[in-house]
Amino acid sequence: MHGIVLFAHGARDPEWARPFEAIRDLVRARRPEFPVELAFLDFMTPKLEEAVNGLAAKGVAAITIFPLFMAPGGHIKNDLPRIVEDLRKLHPGVPIAIQTAVGEVQVILDAIAGWVLAGVD
Amino acid sequence: MHGIVLFAHGARDPEWARPFEAIRDLVRARRPEFPVELAFLDFMTPKLEEAVNGLAAKGVAAITIFPLFMAPGGHIKNDLPRIVEDLRKLHPGVPIAIQTAVGEVQVILDAIAGWVLAGVD
Numbered sequence: 384m385h386g387i388v389l390f391a392h393g394a395r396d397p398e399w400a401r402p403f404e405a406i407r408d409l410v411r412a413r414r415p416e417f418p419v420e421l422a423f424l425d426f427m428t429p430k431l432e433e434a435v436n437g438l439a440a441k442g443v444a445a446i447t448i449f450p451l452f453m454a455p456g457g458h459i460k461n462d463l464p465r466i467v468e469d470l471r472k473l474h475p476g477v478p479i480a481i482q483t484a485v486g487e488v489q490v491i492l493d494a495i496a497g498w499v500l501a502g503v504d
Numbered sequence: 505m506h507g508i509v510l511f512a513h514g515a516r517d518p519e520w521a522r523p524f525e526a527i528r529d530l531v532r533a534r535r536p537e538f539p540v541e542l543a544f545l546d547f548m549t550p551k552l553e554e555a556v557n558g559l560a561a562k563g564v565a566a567i568t569i570f571p572l573f574m575a576p577g578g579h580i581k582n583d584l585p586r587i588v589e590d591l592r593k594l595h596p597g598v599p600i601a602i603q604t605a606v607g608e609v610q611v612i613l614d615a616i617a618g619w620v621l622a623g624v625d
Contacts, residue, residue, distance in 0.1 A: 385624045387620060389620070391574065391575070392574075394575070394577040395577075396577050396578065396581070399575045399576065399577045400575070401575065401608075402575045402605070402607025402608060403574075403575065403607070405607075405613050406613055406617050406620070409613060409614065410617050410620050410621060413617065413621060417621075417624060447623055447624055449619075449623065451616070452574065453513075453524075453572055453573065453574055453606070454520045454521070454522065454523045454524065455519070455520065456515040456516075457515070457517065460517070482623055484523070485616055485619070486522075486523025486524070486526075490615055490618070490619060491612065491615045491619060492526050492530060493530065493615075494611055494612045494614075494615035495527050495572070495612060496527050496530035496531050496534065498570075498606070498611060498612060499508060499510070499527070499531050499570050500531060500535055502603055503508055503538055
C-alpha cells in the first residue's frame with residue numbers, strides 16, 4: 384500500500400485549500416486503494432509531519448510527497464527536504480520519495496497552455 | 505489582437521521563473537499571433553504594470569490576465585484587482601479581463617490528479 388501526500392503552501396484564507404481538496408478528492412475517487420492526505424507548510428493543518436505520521440501508522444509500505452507548488456523555490460528546495468530528512472529518521476522502514484513541483488511536469492504545463500489559449504480564442 | 509499576461513508570484517531564486525517561461529513559450533509556439541508576456545507580483549520583473557503597458561503600446565484590442573497561482577489567496581483576491589483597477593484607468597480603451605487561478609480549472613486539476621496517480625502506480 385502506497386501513501387500519497389499532496390503538499391501545498393497554505394494560506395490564512397480557508398477557501399485557499401479548495402483546489403487541493405479537489406485534487407485529493409479526484410485521486411481518491413479514481414483510486415480509492417491509495418491512502419491520500421493533504422499537508423501544508425504554513426497557516427493550515429495538517430502539517431507534513433502529521434500527514435506522514437498518520438500514513439505510517441496506517442502501515443503504508445512507502446510514501447510519495449507531491450509538492451503542489453507552481454515552481455520550485457526555497458520552500459521546495461530547502462524547507463521540504465529538511466522536514467523529510469527528519470521524517471525519514473522517524474520512519475526508517477517507510478521509504479519517502481519527493482516528486483517535482485507541478486510546474487516541472489510537461490503534461491501539466493500543456494494543460495495550462497491549453498487553458499490560456501482557450502481563454503482568448 | 506488579444507494580449508495575454510501570465511501573472512505569477514515571483515521569488516528570489518531566478519530558476520523559479522522556469523515553469524512560467526515554459527508556459528509562455530508553449531503559448532507562443534502554438535499561437536504566435538497572440539502577444540504573450542510574463543509578469544510578476546514580487547521579486548521578479550516585469551511587474552504587471554510594465555507588461556500591460558507594453559501590450560497596450562503594441563496596440564492590443566484587449567488583454568486577459570491569467571493568474572498562474574495554484575489557489576486564489578490574498579494576492580489574487582486583493583492585490584491583483586487593485587493593480588488592475590489602476591491599469592484600467594490608465595488604458596480606458598483596452599478591456600482588461602482577469603481569469604481564475606489555475607487551481608480553479610477542472611482540466612488542470614484532472615492533469616494534476618493524473619500525474620499523481622502515474623507517480624504511484
